[in-house]
Amino acid sequence: MKQKKIPMRMCLGCQEMKPKKELIRVVKNKENEISLDFTGKKPGRGAYICKNVSCFEKAKKGRKFERAFETSIGEEIYELLRKELEEGHAGE
Template sequence: MKQRKIPLRMCIGCQEMKPKKELMRVVKNKENEISLDPIGKKPGRGAYICNSLSCFEKAKKGKKLERAFEAAISEEVYNQLRDQLEGLDGS
């Protein structure tokens, strides 16, 4: 039986390649709204991050989301993303 290929994506926080299903997708749509995409199906430009706050903090400190989306990101958006990740992380 043929084994299915597992898609890999790089976490923008820790720079590790991981299976796509283990990562959280952050998406920027045509209206330049940035949000978490837990299912991975929203339309728009995506960047991937581990489900951990430490990777989120690394990405924020290094302005990696700004680079990925080629746009400035407000502190309010970072706070919303952190709150959503905290809910998923269980902490």
């Protein structure tokens, strides 16, 4: 039986390639709203980070999200994403 290919994505924070299911997708939709996508199915441009806050902080500090989405991101959006990440991570 042929083994199924596992899709790999790069974390914006630590720059490591990991299986897509181990990462959280950050998505920007057509209305330029940025949110976390725990299912990986929301429509829009996606970027991936590990499920820990330290990778989120590294990506924020290096302005990786702004490069990935080609837009500027306000501090209040980062705070919302951090809170959502902490709450989503606590539920695991």
